[in-house]
Amino acid sequence: MPTCRHDTHELAWASEGTATLTIEGIPWVVSPECAVWIPKGVPHKVPVLRKAIVFPLWFEDDAPAPDWEATTAVWVSQELRSQLMRYIQSRFGSGETESAERDTLLGMLPSHAQHEPQLPTPSDPRAAFVAERLLADPSDARSIEEWAKEVGTSSKTLQRAFTSTTGLNFVEWRMRARLRASLPLLAQGVPVSQIAERVGYSSAPGFITAFRRQFGHTPTAHGQPAEA
Incomplete structure (x- = not known):
């Protein structure tokens, strides 16, 4: 798997199926019920996807993003899923609508944060x-x-x-x-x-x-x- 590192924050979410991202050596599962917030600059590996539809959503520094310094799992409630879809659809429309939907989405994330147990991958x-x-x-x-x-x-x-x-x-x-x-x-x-x-x-x-x-x-x- 190639290693990625972005200058923007990323929210990875699977609308269908499941996928496992390797973030700093730790596996994180994304699914319709669970997204993962990856702070900018954090190296991660994305598998070849065949049975999942994963949306990587990137956010610039000027976006009102959560102040999470570490990778964070996000519980995707029905309400958050609806907002995710609205934001994704807005990216094909006007910039003003996209900005509003983005800000609403980012404002919802802190209340949906989940703290999963850390699970380092053995190197042996x-x-x-x-x-x-x-x-x-x-x-x-x-x-x-x-x-x-x-x-x-x-x-x-x-x-x-x-x-x-x-x-x-x-x-x-x-x-x-x-x-x-x-x-x-x-x-x-x-x-x-x-x-x-x-x-x-x-x-x-x-x-x-x-x-x-x-x-x-x-x-x-x-x-x-x-x-x-």
Whole structure:
């Protein structure tokens, strides 16, 4: 994937399908329910897209953009989705209309900010192989011993590979991957019990406990815009 770096802020959003952008070594998912704000100058990689329609929206410094210094996930409510579409359509009209729709869109973003758990990509090829499989299927419950056997190493070596290249041990990394995978499902209104099973938890209470520890609130409270 080619690395991009812009002199403008970018809001990446998928109107259909999902895509994973790699931003400073961390995978971020964009979907109809989740956009990603990329501050200017931040390097990121965009995959070849075949099953997703992704809109990269760029904003100059004179735009009333959020003062986010770090990459930020944005929950796309129905209201925000409608505004996104109005802004995209306005870009084919008059400049005055585009400016108004842009300012309205940017003004809505702060109340839709989501803070996803950071998920560094392992640089060790064995750990990277395991991480890629877990991102594709977070419900995979294989132990580190089982994964180590698959990649032809010992569990201790694989554990060190995760810790030394991500700062997280295997269990911590997998937990964060599962919680990240749960966010688009929550935005779609999937019941918590189903989400827990789909992202690898044996019970809903276990998922809720892990989620609360990471985000400070329950899954059902997540994705609610902050009150003005």
